[in-house]
Amino acid sequence: xxxxxxxxxxxxxxxxxxxxxxxxxxxxxxxxxxxxxxxxxxxxxxxxxxxxxxxxxxxxxxxxxxxxxxxxxxxxxxxxxxxxxxxxxxxxxxxxxxxxxxxxxxxxxxxxxxxxxxxxxxxxxxxxxxxxxxxxxxxxxxxxxxxxxxxxxxxxxxxxxxxxxxxxxxxxxxxxxxxxxxxxxxxxxxxxxxxxxxxxxxxxxxxxxxxxxxxxxxxxxxxxxxxxxxxxxxxxxxxxxxxxxxxxxxxxxxxxxxxxxxxxxxxxxxx
Amino acid sequence: xxxxxxxxxxxxxxxxxxxxxxxxxxxxxxxxxxxxxxxxxxxxxxxxxxxxxxxxxxxxxxxxxxxxxxxxxxxxxxxxxxxxxxxxxxxxxxxxxxxxxxxxxxxxxxxxxxxxxxxxxxxxxxxxxxxxxxxxxxxxxxxxxxxxxxxxxxxxxxxxxxxxxxxxxxxxxxxxxxxxxxxxxxxxxxxxxxxxxxxxxxxxxxxxxxxxxxxxxxxxxxxxxxxxxxxxxxxxxxxxxxxxxxxxxx
Numbered sequence: 001x002x003x004x005x006x007x008x009x010x011x012x013x014x015x016x017x018x019x020x021x022x023x024x025x026x027x028x029x030x031x032x033x034x035x036x037x038x039x040x041x042x043x044x045x046x047x048x049x050x051x052x053x054x055x056x057x058x059x060x061x062x063x064x065x066x067x068x069x070x071x072x073x074x075x076x077x078x079x080x081x082x083x084x085x086x087x088x089x090x091x092x093x094x095x096x097x098x099x100x101x102x103x104x105x106x107x108x109x110x111x112x113x114x115x116x117x118x119x120x121x122x123x124x125x126x127x128x129x130x131x132x133x134x135x136x137x138x139x140x141x142x143x144x145x146x147x148x149x150x151x152x153x154x155x156x157x158x159x160x161x162x163x164x165x166x167x168x169x170x171x172x173x174x175x176x177x178x179x180x181x182x183x184x185x186x187x188x189x190x191x192x193x194x195x196x197x198x199x200x201x202x203x204x205x206x207x208x209x210x211x212x213x214x215x216x217x218x219x220x221x222x223x224x225x226x227x228x229x230x231x232x233x234x235x236x237x238x239x240x241x242x243x244x245x246x247x248x249x250x251x252x253x254x255x256x257x258x259x260x261x262x263x264x265x266x267x268x269x270x271x
Numbered sequence: 272x273x274x275x276x277x278x279x280x281x282x283x284x285x286x287x288x289x290x291x292x293x294x295x296x297x298x299x300x301x302x303x304x305x306x307x308x309x310x311x312x313x314x315x316x317x318x319x320x321x322x323x324x325x326x327x328x329x330x331x332x333x334x335x336x337x338x339x340x341x342x343x344x345x346x347x348x349x350x351x352x353x354x355x356x357x358x359x360x361x362x363x364x365x366x367x368x369x370x371x372x373x374x375x376x377x378x379x380x381x382x383x384x385x386x387x388x389x390x391x392x393x394x395x396x397x398x399x400x401x402x403x404x405x406x407x408x409x410x411x412x413x414x415x416x417x418x419x420x421x422x423x424x425x426x427x428x429x430x431x432x433x434x435x436x437x438x439x440x441x442x443x444x445x446x447x448x449x450x451x452x453x454x455x456x457x458x459x460x461x462x463x464x465x466x467x468x469x470x471x472x473x474x475x476x477x478x479x480x481x482x483x484x485x486x487x488x489x490x491x492x493x494x495x496x497x498x499x500x501x502x503x504x505x506x507x508x509x510x511x512x513x514x515x516x517x518x519x520x521x
Contacts (some may be wrong), residue, residue, distance in 0.1 A: 060424055078427075085425040089418040094518040095440045104436075105426040138519025149422075156426075 003072060004033035005160060005192050006057060011066035011216070013052050025217040027052045029066060032211065034160070034194060039186055039205035041195040043100060043249060044213030045260040050196045054164050057194065058085045070160065084158030088165035092137040093147045093248040099124065099133040102151045123155045126185060143167075143174045147181070154189060158219070161186075163195045167202070175199070176234045179206055183233060189213065200253070205237055212252045215259040222252050282303035305486050309387040314491035318428055319400065323476060323492065330461060330473040331499075333389050338457040339394025342450060344397075345404020350434050352405065369402045374460070378467055396460030407449025411442025444520070447511045462496065 012028025027049035034040050038086040044050050055061040056068055059079040068075045070083065079085075085108045093101050099120055100235040125129045127147045137145050146166055153161060163182075179202060186193050197203050203210045204226065226245055228236060236242055272280070287307050293299045294306035303334070317323055352359045374395055381391035415438050423433040439446070465474025473492055479490035515521040 019393070055421075058425055060421060079425050081427075083425075085422070087418045087421060089416065091416075091418045091422045093419070093440070095443065095514075108427060136517050136519075138517065 002036065005036045005071055006032070006034035006194070007067075007069045008032045008057070009054075009067050011063050013049065013056060013061065014064040027056070027216075027218050028064075029219055030218070034144070034192055037190055037192055038208045039183075039193045039195070039206060040209050040211065041197055041207035042211045042213060043197060043200055043203045044218055045196070045253065045257040047216050047260060048213045048216050048256070049218030050213060051164050053213075054085070054162050054194065054196050055066075057160075058083055058087070059161050079148075082159040083162060084153035084156055084160070085162045086146070086149050086153050086164065086166045088168045089216070090142070090145050090149070090169070092145045092152075094137050094208075095096055096141070097134050097136050098148055098151075099146050099219075101137070102155050105156050119155050123151045126154065126188065127151045143170050143178060146170070146178070149207055150185070154185065157179060157189075158191055160188055160192045160194065161189075163193065165196055165198060168198065171194060175202065176205075180233045182206065187230060200246050200249045201237065201242075204242055205234060210245070210249065211257065212249060213256075215256045221256070224248060301486070302484060305490055309487075310490045310494060313487045317488065317491045317495075323473075323495075324489075326471055326473050326476045329389070329471050330465065333393050334396060334427040334457050334461045335474070337393045337449065337461055338400060338453055340393070341400030341404050341453045341457060345401045345449065345453065346408050346439070346446065348401075348413065349408025350403045350439070354430075355410055359409070366402055366406050374398050375463060375467065377447070382468070387468075391396050392461050392464035392472070395464045396457040399456035399460040403452035403456055404446075404449045407445050407452070408442065411445025411449075412438055414445065415441040444511065444514050444518070447507065447514060451504065451507045451511070454507065454509070455500065460498060 008030050010029045010031065011024050012030070015024045015026050017024040030053060042053065052061060056063055057070070057075070066210055070080050073080065093104065093177050096104065098150065102123055103116055103120045106119065109116075111119070120133075121130070127150055129144065129147055129151060132140065132144065135141075136176055137148060140148070146169075150166070157204045167178050167231065182193070182195075182208060195203070195206060203254060208228065210224045210226065211220045212221065212224070214221045224245060227241070290299070290304070291307050294301075294304060352362065377398075378391060381394055385391050385394065417442055419437050420433065423437045428436065439457065460476035462472070462477075465472035466478045470477045473496060477489055477492045480486075481490070512521060
């Protein structure tokens, strides 16, 4: 059996929050292993620590307890090589055109000019932005700007791509189409994809496995194997298995979401 | 030109026409002010004669030095203060009240410490401009979306690379506003200092011609300052507009 690409054991995160600052247990303990090349999605109630989990794997947030390993090496609060991150918010650089946005991270790799240009050109073709290389983000739609951010990640040729609700700000139709594009990119790059989403249908459509998180402090309470073939697209939403997966996700999540809502109601309307 | 632009031009031309009429009719006497057409004539004579070249060069050089200092120190101080939250909270009230302090009151102190010459004038121009740069740099950095900083970290940028390649470009529209203010303050500081105590520069020449009732020199020099500040401001405004347009903010 091959070693997992990412291994989390007993990972937890506690923040200091409020005035006066008090410890807030946001995440964990979480145990999880990601296989090379798989598409793993995480769903969970609002505020359960999904994004914190992603930032821990990305090396952007140090853990309070436990251990995170990427390809056998511990991650200690520093972004490791080989991991790319795409965030929910528009992270395109408004002062750079599309090609310069995509090439932004390449300077660190010290590639030759020709190789860097070639990589940018290939990635722009891959995400369908070849005709917009000289456009500025303000001239693009929200979906296209998100593709710029995905391209900026892909150009670094990461072995693990972390996506934090990348289509959260898009309309449903665009999200379905972007989902198809994401599946295509996943197949073409061969990278492992770790997707955080609040949309159960998105997780059910895209992922090989779906991790379901509890209300805060977020823990993995279920991992569902979807059993989809690698060659798939958004048309699988028509299949009965899709409905069954979504129903199972909701059955698990409903209680947890009610806990979150109850907590926020109790906190917001206390007599 | 837009309709508003035409209105603006019409207001300026109407004011000039009124001044011309009042001057020619004697309502405004010649000792107080010359007619605008005479000011224009004297302006060209002054420029062609070249007798003010040394003063113009001195003022522009000192203003440029004061401005360069204000821009570089202001941006660096803004970036450092943005990272030092405690120090910033201490200094914020001082920045807010800074322009209530008449910097010119410190001129005798500058003379004692730095002696006579250009340095005190440059320092006053710098002191007036630098806080506008610090405040606007901080203002811009406060508005950099957190996701851009996370992106910089995920791309393994160092603190200096993050400042130069992400935060400062993101804050650029606010920094340009600071530059516009710093240009105006540097001009005010340097020319104002030349008025008080200097042996050269445009401010000194205006003051000298004023005390000698030399309107043929004084008004053209005032027009020169006016044209220079309008030209610089228009250039900076165009730059600011292009920055905003590129970001879809206009």
